[in-house]
Amino acid sequence: xxxxxxxxxxxxxxVVDCQYACPxxxxxxEYIRLIAAERYTEAYMVNWESNVxxxxxxxxxxxxxxxxxxxxxxxxxxxxxxxxxRVAADNKxxxxxxxxxxxxxxxxxxxxxxxxxxAALTVARDxxxxxxxxDLYDDQDRGGGMMRSQIPSFRLPENVLNEEVxxxxxxxxxxxxxxxxxxxxxxxxxxxxxxxxxxGAPKGKDLADLPGRWDSSGxxxxxxxxxxxxxxxxxxxxxxxxxxxxxxxxxMDCCRTSRRLGGEEVKVVVRSPRKEMxxxxxxxxxxxxxxxxxxxxxxxxxxxTENGKxxxxxxxxxxxxxxxxxxxxVPTGEPLVFFEADDVLIAIGQENSFPWIERDxxxxxxxxxxxxxxxxxxxSTVPNVxxxxxxxxxPKNVITAxxxxxxxxxxxxxxxxxQSLTERPSPxxxxxxxxxxxxxxxxxxxxxxxxxxxxxxADKSLTLKDRKKEVELxxxxxxxxxxxxxxxxxxxQTVFSESRCIECDACVDICPTTCITFTTNxxxxxxxxxxxxxxxxxxxxxxxxxxxxxxxVMVKDENVCLHCGLCAERCPTSAWDMQKYLYSVTxxxxxCGILQELTT
Numbered sequence: 001x002x003x004x005x006x007x008x009x010x011x012x013x014x015v016v017d018c019q020y021a022c023p024x025x026x027x028x029x030e031y032i033r034l035i036a037a038e039r040y041t042e043a044y045m046v047n048w049e050s051n052v053x054x055x056x057x058x059x060x061x062x063x064x065x066x067x068x069x070x071x072x073x074x075x076x077x078x079x080x081x082x083x084x085x086r087v088a089a090d091n092k093x094x095x096x097x098x099x100x101x102x103x104x105x106x107x108x109x110x111x112x113x114x115x116x117x118x119a120a121l122t123v124a125r126d127x128x129x130x131x132x133x134x135d136l137y138d139d140q141d142r143g144g145g146m147m148r149s150q151i152p153s154f155r156l157p158e159n160v161l162n163e164e165v166x167x168x169x170x171x172x173x174x175x176x177x178x179x180x181x182x183x184x185x186x187x188x189x190x191x192x193x194x195x196x197x198x199x200g201a202p203k204g205k206d207l208a209d210l211p212g213r214w215d216s217s218g219x220x221x222x223x224x225x226x227x228x229x230x231x232x233x234x235x236x237x238x239x240x241x242x243x244x245x246x247x248x249x250x251x252m253d254c255c256r257t258s259r260r261l262g263g264e265e266v267k268v269v270v271r272s273p274r275k276e277m278x279x280x281x282x283x284x285x286x287x288x289x290x291x292x293x294x295x296x297x298x299x300x301x302x303x304x305t306e307n308g309k310x311x312x313x314x315x316x317x318x319x320x321x322x323x324x325x326x327x328x329x330v331p332t333g334e335p336l337v338f339f340e341a342d343d344v345l346i347a348i349g350q351e352n353s354f355p356w357i358e359r360d361x362x363x364x365x366x367x368x369x370x371x372x373x374x375x376x377x378x379x380s381t382v383p384n385v386x387x388x389x390x391x392x393x394x395p396k397n398v399i400t401a402x403x404x405x406x407x408x409x410x411x412x413x414x415x416x417x418x419q420s421l422t423e424r425p426s427p428x429x430x431x432x433x434x435x436x437x438x439x440x441x442x443x444x445x446x447x448x449x450x451x452x453x454x455x456x457x458a459d460k461s462l463t464l465k466d467r468k469k470e471v472e473l474x475x476x477x478x479x480x481x482x483x484x485x486x487x488x489x490x491x492x493q494t495v496f497s498e499s500r501c502i503e504c505d506a507c508v509d510i511c512p513t514t515c516i517t518f519t520t521n522x523x524x525x526x527x528x529x530x531x532x533x534x535x536x537x538x539x540x541x542x543x544x545x546x547x548x549x550x551x552x553v554m555v556k557d558e559n560v561c562l563h564c565g566l567c568a569e570r571c572p573t574s575a576w577d578m579q580k581y582l583y584s585v586t587x588x589x590x591x592c593g594i595l596q597e598l599t600t
Contacts, residue, residue, distance in 0.1 A: 016491045016581060018081060021068035023403035025427075025585045026050040028065055028081055029491040033443060035087055036484040038477065043088035045098050050585070051085075052122050052168070052402050053147070055160040058086025059472065060151055062249075062280055062397040070490045073560065077452035079486045080475075087480035089160070100129040102172045107131035109416045112192040114181050117145020118398045119389030120198035121168045122405025123412065126588040128171040130413060135192070136173050139180040140232075143169060146200050146390070147398060149228035150250065152257050153468040184357045184385070194384045194412045197371075198405070201390035203353035207245070207346055212303030216310040220303065223254045223347030230257055230467070239342025240264045243313055245300060246347035247277035252284065254345040255292045260467035267339060268294045269313075271329060273320055286471065290460060299329065301336060303344065312340040350395045370394060377421040378408040386412055406587055413588040425590045430582040434492055435568075441578055443492055445565040447512075448485045489563045492580050496554055498546045500575035507567035507576060508532065513560040516567060521553045531555060 018028040027046060034043035047054035061082045069078030109132050113120040116138030124134045142148065143165040147156065169175060181187060187195055204222035207213055213220065219239070223246065229235040242263040244255040247270035258266045268287065270277055274296045277284065288294070298315035305311060314336045318329040352369055364372040364381040371380050371387050378386050388408040389401035411421050434442040456473045463469050475483060508516050514533040521527070524542065528535040535542060540559040547553060568576040 016583065017068035017070060018065040018079075018490070019583060022051075022065045023400045024050045024052075024406065025403075025583065026065070027491070027582070027584065029487055029489055030582075031088060032079070032081070032084055032484045032487045033489075035084055036444065036481055036487075038481070040088050040091040041093055041095055041098065044092035044095055047085055047088060048095075048167075049587075051399060052125055052405075053118060053164045053398065054085045055089035055164050056147055056156060057399060058082060058084075058089050058474075059156050059160070060147075061085070061399055064399065070488050070562075071486055074488075074562070075451060080452055080455070080483050083455055083475055084480060084484060086474050087477070087484075090474055091477060096167075099167055100171060102128070102170075104129050104131050104172065106133065107416075109133070109193045110135065110191070111412060112137065112187050112190070112195045113198060114184075114187065114195065115145055115198035115200060115389075115391065116140060116143040116175075116177070117198050117200050117389055117401065118147060119391075119401040119405040119408070120145070120196060121165065122402045123196050123198070123388065123409045124173050125168045125171065126406060126409035127412065128168075128173060130589045132416075134173045135176060136169075137176045137179050137181050137187075139178065141177050143175070143177075145198070149231050150224055150253070152227065152231070152253050154256070154260065154463060154466075154471050155253070157468070157470050182356045184363070185361060188361070188382075188385075192384075193416050194386060196408055196412065197385065197387045197391050198389045198401070199354075199391045201350040201352050201395040203351045204346065205349040205351060207300060207348070210300060210302060212305055215303065215305040216308060219310040219342060220344045220346065223250045223345050224350060226345055227253060227257065230261070235261070237262045241312075241340050241342045242266045242345065243339055243341040243343075244268045244345045244347060246270060246349070247272055247279055247294075248347065248349070249279050249283050250350070251345075251347035252279045252287050254347050255287055256290055257467060258343075258345065259290055259292065259464055263343075265340075266292050268292060269298045269300070269315060269339065270294065270296055271299050271318070272327075273297060276320075276327070289457075290464065295339075297329070298337060304338070310341060310344065312338055313344060314338050350390070352391060352394065354391075368394070374421075376407070376424070377411040378404060379411055379415070379421060384415065406585070409588040410586075425586040427586060428582070428584040431493070431495065431579045432582065434565075434578045434580055439569050441565055443489055443578075443580070444485070445489070445492075445563075445578070446485075447488065447562055447564050448482075450482060450486055452486070453479050453483045491582070492563050492565075492578050494543070494556065494561065494563065494565075494567060495577045495579045496543070496545050496556075497575050497577070498548055498554075500573045501545075501548055501554065502573055502575075503548055503550055503552070504572065506570045506572065510566045510570045512564065512566065513562055515557045515559075515561045517555045517557075518548070518552050519555060520551065521547070527555060531557060533557065533560065535559060 031043040031046045063082045065081050066078045072078040111132050113136040144161050204224040238258050238261045242258045244251050255266050255268050297318050301314045301316050317332045317334045321328045321330050362382050386408045388404040414421050463471050517531040535557040537559040543556040545554040565578045568578050
């Protein structure tokens with residue numbers, strides 16, 4: 001193994017697994033430390049720079065960072081990274097003074113944003129301070145896109161969404177709300193230097209060919225359209241017996257909303273086994289807590305009507321069979337199951353829909369109806385048209401839309417300045433020693449034994465009566481501090497200096513996880529078997545030093561390192577040091593931002 005490969009800064013970046021897993025590369029350990037220090041305003045701004053919507057995502061994020069959290073390697077539950085974002089948002093105070101301050105000097109370029117969701121708002125946030133005139137078009141009367149129309153108020157209060165959307169709109173964005181764009185050609189003809197399409201995936205999948213689908217269509221609803229109708233208060237009630245078809249987060253939102261609008265017997269029916277449902281586990285738990293049963297392995301066969309009125313549905317019971325990793329649903333042969341229903345909500349997926357984009361503009365689409373894009377630059381086959389969010393690569397989540405918005409903004413800025421879109425601005429990286437004294441560190445290196453703290457919920461008897469009453473109450477400052485203390489500081493790296501090492505093995509003796517070994521070098525496959533504790537996780541790099549005076553090398557298994565700093569405290573020659581690795585993705589215009597201001 002070449003030491004030059006191991007010492008590359010990208011190696012240290014990969015060790016910060018939670019940040020690496022986040023599509024927007026949010027510097028998780030940094031803002032968690034700020035929360036532990038009760039520096040909520042700074043923690044919020046660090047989040048705002050990366051994920052743009054800390055208060056929204058602190059309530060609704062799909063949490064791709066948490067499965068990567070190193071805390072999950074030593075106990076069952078990772079750090080509650082998502083809910084700690086909310087701690088910063090709930091306690092931030094007035095942050096307007098820390099936002100970019102306009103008016104900004106114009107650079108003469110005009111950008112059109114079609115859609116007012118998280119991707120488009122991210123583009124606006126990144127480009128407005130650079131002097132671009134931003135025109136945002138959306139058919140809703142306020143910004144937010146799917147965050148407003150598809151996330152119920154009991155999960156995301158309207159005042160939280162309004163505040164974070166307005167932080168961006170207040171940058172001088174020219175808004176054209178209640179304006180439906182029905183022609184891309186019409187937008188291009190207005191002479192914009194670039195156009196960004198962030199219209200989401202607005203078309204819900206249907207069961208159009210299922211028998212009985214159109215016999216009583218007034219009581220059969222497409223899930224995302226129904227949620228939008230509720231959000232904009234066009235729909236305020238539903239029947240007592242409700243069936244929700246689907247196993248994703250939209251289905252969970254539909255069933256929980258139904259309970260609040262009069263549904264007394266609400267059932268979720270899903271084709272797949274429970275363990276394969278696409279909904280986040282915590283969303284499923286919340287639905288079950290609200291007395292909503294989930295019937296797995298039921299395939300819809302027909303809508304049943306009597307005298308033109310919907311009375312229910314029939315389902316075929318199936319069981320999953322697996323061959324070569326592929327699942328097949330096989331009928332069990334049992335009689336069809338009938339569930340009564342006054343209303344049915346179909347929440348089986350979403351699709352892109354671009355009827356407003358003319359097909360003679362040179363903009364190509366793939367076999368799934370998605371625009372043909374460069375997945376790094378998000379540029380379409382029409383050079384000045386860019387996509388992001390669900391409209392780009394299909395439905396995902398808010399944090400992915402934000403990440404794509406950042407990258408699209410970089411591309412638009414490069415394009416408008418006639419620079420290569422493939423030469424992306426390099427991230428800001430740094431290693432900073434955390435030493436204060438012989439046995440003192442800037443960061444809190446103690447490893448707590450606390451298990452993950454539970455987020456308190458409002459009483460069910462109250463929340464089911466009011467669809468706008470938030471269910472999760474969030475961590476208090478005290479609980480947020482305790483949860484933050486569970487972080488293992490995986491961005492504070494153990495940095496080893498071969499020239500100072502006397503090979504006394506003091507670090508080996510004190511390491512609580514037996515992750516350090518002094519041995520002869522070799523090929524990685526062989527080396528992994530000769531460590532004090534075998535390193536079986538090949539997805540995690542080993543830290544291998546240059547040759548020491550005895551000819552041996554120091555090998556550390558990052559997979560089990562707690563970053564506790566005991567090796568650096570014990571070392572008599574300071575061959576070990578704890579150094580914080582800072583990784584910050586630059587934004588459009590090579591903006592580095594507040595993270596560097598706070599940490600340098």
